Amino acid sequence: MxxxxxxxxxxxxxxxxxxxxxxxxxxxxxxxxxxxxxxxxxxxxxxxxxxxxxxxxxxxxxxxxxxxxxxxxxxxxxxxxxxxxxxxSKSLPAFPEVREALLALRNMGFRMFALSNGPLHEVKDLLKQADLASIFKEIFSVEKTKTFKPDPAVYEYFLRHSHTGHKYTWFISGNSFDVIGAKNVNLKAIWIQRSQKTVMDPWGVEPDKTVKNLQEVVEFFKENRMK
Structure with a gap:
């Protein structure tokens, strides 16, 4: 897989x-x-x-x-x-490196998904205007679970409906609560720490990798030859 x-x-x-x-x-x-x-x-x-x-x-x-x-x-x-x-707030721009980095990851053979707390139609419109929507295999929202990340039900719903397994999935977020939520259900997680002022919640849970931006995610996977 x-x-x-x-x-x-x-x-x-x-x-x-x-x-x-x-x-x-x-x-x-x-x-x-x-x-x-x-x-x-x-x-x-x-x-x-x-x-x-x-x-x-x-x-x-x-x-x-x-x-x-x-x-x-x-x-x-x-x-x-x-x-x-x-x-x-419904038409925010992508961070400068994001589109190029996402395309590089897709070209490396990864299955690409977005998973958001926002309403599905708003998330799709947001990613479309940021010129990112077409990069993803599918865009997921929490709407059908009637709850929000970091509820385990959200991540488990995603795994079922994206037809993937825990050991094959990396979750990537700039939000520490989201990283901890993913680790709570045994997913591998990368935290994008865009500012040194942003800290991880001190729960004794650490991401598998911490990076400054999405380009460093590309470099991480290239170095580790993960596909």
Missing amino acids: KTTLAFDVHGTLVDATKVLEPLSEFLGEAAPQVFDTWKYKQREYAFRRRLMERYVNFSVCTQQALDYACMHHQVNLTDEEKNQVMEF
């Missing part, structure tokens, strides 16, 4: 920090703090809804987290401005 590579999307393939551009336009110097709170609460809301067994799609978590961030920092974004920020 060929080796499967499964990629997270936000923060791994596309640059979520670019949404700071419209936020800065509307909020000025307050934008970075609002952004950090927004992204933190976005994940928290997804995790809390999983624990409560009250699933909504990830866009709802994103919208409610933005509302919270604005209230918390006491900034005023109009409904129209919030809509503009939300729409911008």
